[in-house]
Every structure is written in C-alpha cells, then in structure tokens.
Amino acid sequence: MSYKDYYGALGVAKDASSEEIQKAYRKLARKYHPDVNRSEGAEDKFKEITEAYEALKDPEKRATYDQYGSAWRQAGRGGPPPGWENVRVDFGGGSSGFSSFFDMLFNQQRAGAAGAAGGGAPYSGFDFGGGFSAGSYDAGGFGGGLDQEVELELTLEDAARGGQRELSIHDPTAGRSKTFTLNLPAGVTDGQKLRLKGKGLQSADGRSGDLFLKILLQPHDGFTLDGRDLRTQIPIAPWTAALGGEARVQTLDGALKIKIPAGSSSGQKIRLRGKGFPARQGDAGDLLAELKIVVPKQLSDRERELFEQLAEASSFDPDT
Numbered sequence: 001m002s003y004k005d006y007y008g009a010l011g012v013a014k015d016a017s018s019e020e021i022q023k024a025y026r027k028l029a030r031k032y033h034p035d036v037n038r039s040e041g042a043e044d045k046f047k048e049i050t051e052a053y054e055a056l057k058d059p060e061k062r063a064t065y066d067q068y069g070s071a072w073r074q075a076g077r078g079g080p081p082p083g084w085e086n087v088r089v090d091f092g093g094g095s096s097g098f099s100s101f102f103d104m105l106f107n108q109q110r111a112g113a114a115g116a117a118g119g120g121a122p123y124s125g126f127d128f129g130g131g132f133s134a135g136s137y138d139a140g141g142f143g144g145g146l147d148q149e150v151e152l153e154l155t156l157e158d159a160a161r162g163g164q165r166e167l168s169i170h171d172p173t174a175g176r177s178k179t180f181t182l183n184l185p186a187g188v189t190d191g192q193k194l195r196l197k198g199k200g201l202q203s204a205d206g207r208s209g210d211l212f213l214k215i216l217l218q219p220h221d222g223f224t225l226d227g228r229d230l231r232t233q234i235p236i237a238p239w240t241a242a243l244g245g246e247a248r249v250q251t252l253d254g255a256l257k258i259k260i261p262a263g264s265s266s267g268q269k270i271r272l273r274g275k276g277f278p279a280r281q282g283d284a285g286d287l288l289a290e291l292k293i294v295v296p297k298q299l300s301d302r303e304r305e306l307f308e309q310l311a312e313a314s315s316f317d318p319d320t
Helices: 006-010 018-032 042-056 059-076 101-106 156-161 238-243 301-313
Strands: 136-138 148-154 163-171 176-184 193-196 211-217 224-226 229-236 245-251 254-260 269-272 287-293
Touching (some): 006 042, 042 059, 148 156, 148 163, 156 163, 156 211, 229 245, 229 254, 238 287, 245 269, 245 287, 254 269
Parallel strands (some): 148 211, 229 287
Antiparallel strands (some): 136 148, 163 176, 193 211, 224 229, 245 254, 269 287
C-alpha cells in the first residue's frame, strides 16, 4: 500500500490545527468540485482532498493516520492491520495515491445526527446549497429511514432574513442528488440544527430518515455577533466628534443616519435598540456602534493651518 500524504494534499503542516485543516479543505473543495470545475484532473483532485479531510478532521482518525498512514482505515476497525504491529509511518516521502470514486463520496466518518437503529457504518455526503462541506448520515439497520446531517453556510444577512433557499443533497442510497426548496426561518444562529422530517436518506424498505441542517455563520467584515446584539464601528471626523453632527451607520437592513453628540470620543458606544440580530421568538437584539475618530492621512495647506491654529488656541489636555 503506497503512502498517501494527506497533509500535503490539503497544503497544511503536520501540526496544523483542526480549524486550519477545515479552512484548507473548504477552500480546495470549492475550487475543485466537479460541479464547478470541469477541467481535466479536477475530479481526481477533489477525491484526493476529500479523502485527506476525512482522515484528518477527526482527532482519533488523525492519530490513527499519523501512526499507520494509508492503512489507517484497517487500523481504525480495531487494532493495527496485519503486518503493522509496532510499525510507525515514515512521513519523509512516498507517492500519493487516490481512493476510488465510491470512497470519495462515501468515506467513513462518525454520524452527525441521531441515527436509525442499528450499528451500520456512517458515511459522508455533501451540501451545495450555500457553501458546501462534509455532512454525515448513519447507515443503520434495515428497518427504518436513515438520518443525514449536512452543514449549511450562511452570511449574517441571509441568516437574519431567512426565506427560501434551494438545496441539493447527495443521496448515496439512491445514487443521485435530490433538490428541494427550504423555507429557512429568520434569525437562525451559528451551530443551530434544523430538522427536516422525511428529507433524509431512504432505507432498503423505502422509508426516509430526517435531514439535519447545521447552521454555520460566515465571518462578517462589518459586524460581530454577540448573542443577539451586533457590534460595529462608525468612523467619524475629529470636528464631528468635537462639534456633534450626523454619521452613517450600517445595519443588516441598510444604512441609517444617526446623531453624534458633541464632545464624543473614540470608544464611545451608541445603542440602536432593535437593530441587532433578529430572534425567532421575542425581540431582536441591539446594534452597538462604537465611535472611531479618524484623522486625514494627508492635509491640505489650509487644513494644516487650521489645525495649527487650533493647537495654539486650545488648552485641552487629553491626559486630564
């Protein structure tokens, strides 16, 4: 069995954190997935990175791979594989191989949702609705449907507004993808799981399990979510801070004009009630806008003259 360098496939160091491994996989998966990249070799690359991520995302599987290399699957079923007793992998080199297409789609992993009765092997599926990532289902006993879990990445705005969203979920039990429209509730939060009854996988007797959507909120450039409150910054000019005036603040629903009190300082916060993140039940959070005084990077001759006059005329001491 040839050695497969899973760390090299994802382009991460061998001491990379779980977050770094996940970030690298998502970036590469978006680039090489066959639905978006039809160039030669893209599908093989996608298989390779999916197999690598499957092994490295779980701490126990990663530790087994670090010890046994490409034989980590056999070792993970209970003890080292034949011929691997007291053997450790040399990570100094070796060629990279590829899993089969079946392995690429259905690599073993832990079930992420409450599975059907029985102890069958869990496998991965994929969600391409809003940024795709590995999901899981429990291929349980033959009597009931199979529950499936996938991750759904949302922007802060999409999570706040909710609305209809089209999802395409791979169903390995049927050998095809299924597409349906999801009515996403407004105000879903990071890590929240939504249960869609009967939208999971079909068992051998034709019954369907449930689909669990795990919400992942993407980082936002302008807002930080704190519970239901949103935190942001408002850049203001020095003269607006000193004299008062108006400034524009961004909310999830667009820009608003607000009044800046005279004598404001950087770090001072203005609370806009009900302009934060919505709640599925109850009131929305608040928007906490922190003032940030910004000075011109370059001054005209007149501006410099006026600032020099202000410096001479003012007795203000910021230390007192």
